[in-house]
Amino acid sequence: MRIGLVLALLLAPPPASSGPSGVDPSRFERLAQMWKDHRDRNLVVEEIGLTGEKRGLPVLLEALKDPGCDKRGVLEALGRLRQREAIPAIMEHLLSRPQDCYSGSRALGRIDLDWRSRNEVTHTYPRFLEAFLASKADWGDRFYSLLALFELFPVQAKEVAFGILENRIGESDGCSGFHSNAMEHLATSKDPRAVPLIVERLLAAESYSQGECVEALDQIDPEWRRARCALDAVRRLGPRLTSAMDEDTIGLVKAFQIKGAAPALVQVVPDERRKPKIRAAALDALVSIGVSPNPSLVSTLMKSCDAAAVLPCLDAVRRLPADAAVPLLMEAWKNPDSWVRLEVLGRLQQVDAPEVVDLGLSLLDQCSQYQTGGVLEILAHCSDPRVREALCRQLDRSLKMGEDKAWVMASVVSAMDELDSPSLCQQLVDTFKSLPTYVKPGAIKVMVKTGDQGLIPLLQTELASPDSRVRAYAEWGIYCLRKQAR
């Protein structure tokens, strides 16, 4: 008996807690065998990553070279293993497949938070640079090589960004179209040396691309307009700041905030020989440099503007006090374009004009389905009983439109959510069964707010809906209602 007990103690397997890891030793053998047998290789890679076991490293390194393996999955698995030995292999892989640079940097970040300063990484920079400069044949390859340079070597690769902005690395090197990327990179790294270069680029830019330059400059230094290079640029602009200035120059006035250009802009706004678009841009620039526009000037321009150009006028109106703005907006309401009227309605609602409900309801009857949502969104902010009635009518009307116009009904339901009215909820409950699938989650959200326990059976029927989104909302709705009851 005693011998048996001693044997039991000696031969019994040790408690798992005393083992090195508690990992089943046969597991890796099984995974390794699956790898050798070419069975479910992507799954093997994932599983090795999830075990976090160093023993999996050789298989993953092999997988990185295997053309049949999902490379991003391998990189993710390598990241989970957190083994520094993997860094050189990852860098080699990114050199040949720069399009994986984001997955690669994520993996490297998991291996070592300070990976960018490691020798294994920094030493590969010349090769990445060489690969970028050499890849002239294919624009796509070159684009990804540039992204990889910026992602993996943000500090060293600034020289490339500067080179592109200074046109040292230029069209002849196949770098056309990379200026925005270079500018963005320097803006993200907040390098003040980039300010003069971007200011020069801004001066040469057409009006539609001035915005990205200003955004980059703001990101580097919000006070960039006081920099010597910016003041110098304004001085150089001087001769162009006349009443004959073009759209690009008007854009620069706005970008550099040149208050001295106000008199010239004031002359452009009423000038009927100029295109309405340019006059509107001048008004917009005036407002942006802090000059309150003359209401009669705005009124004149608004009457002659087309739909696209009237928006800057409406922005200008917003700068005026409410008593001056409302008459102008009412004037703009006469514009036959319903998109313009929708914008006007929004501005009226912003200044709390009492006319907004009447005008909104009239627009609701005339506008297209594409504008209904916008009108309802504005009206939903007005707690007027007529709005509720209109929403009830819209719900009925949209129900008849059919499933393919479900987005119209979704905007009605969204407005109901905003209004929070029990009577509207009741109508939604009554029509719930006939609502399109797309609308039901929003409707459940509105209905649950009532806390009505009688809704539970209705929601329970939706648990069998073929749409998983509807099922999720129904289950959540039931949970919320029961919680409220408790």
Add this chain to the structure above:
Amino acid sequence: MKLKSVKKYRNANYPDRSTLRSNPQLINGAVPQRWLKKGLTTGTLLMLVGSCDQGWHAATQGGGPQTKRDPSSLDHQARHEGRAHEFKMPPLFIHGDGHGATGCVVVTPPVFLSEDEAIDLIINELRNSGFSPSDKPLLLDGVLTEERREKYDRDRLQAGRAAEYEKGQKHLFYLDGYDSNRGIGFKFVSSENYEKLGGPSSDSTVMSYDMVAVAQEIRERLAGEPVSAVVFYDPIIQRDGCRRGECEAEARELLKEQVRDFVEWSRRESAQE
């Protein structure tokens, strides 16, 4: 037929290992007297009884941190813990629409939370509420997800018919964290794992995301497994005039709301038990 989890169970009628350890004399009545005359036989029997539950024991106590656990045994771990409580599957806690699209149809790009950041946020929020989730993934054996690619069919789209999908690569499923004290884990559905978890992808540059739908599908899938888990999702903010930083802060707040709702749900469930 509807599957139901076991709510009550009887204790085993036979003595378990701890009973045998504390009362070794019990074995005297369980085996023939002639066996016990030989010490070797007794020892072998004790060894067999003592080692029969080493499998799950290794998983539940093997080395503390979850990185050291053998994923193959985690299923057993969940089953074991399931003896102590019902496998509960909380609902999705809806905070945020979880809808968004990228590509040429988009005027205002959506703002996504990164998976790592969201998981950190969930773990911190849970820890602040008294949970103790690990930050290591927990593989669920036998659970696979499958990518699916939407077949482009212009006629079908114009006719408004339901989408058809091609099946793609399979992936293992793991929970992003697991609280072994409470026996519940969590999964976060992000734009990064959306396709892996079965969210439909497209052939074109236009890609739409419905996090709620995919999260619900994952939830329902897990309901058949011997594990309790809550699924959170990226709320996705896609709104005109919302600056990136503001949108990210709003998304983080919505995700925190999801976690807080879960904590409240968990407390209610505990109180009921």
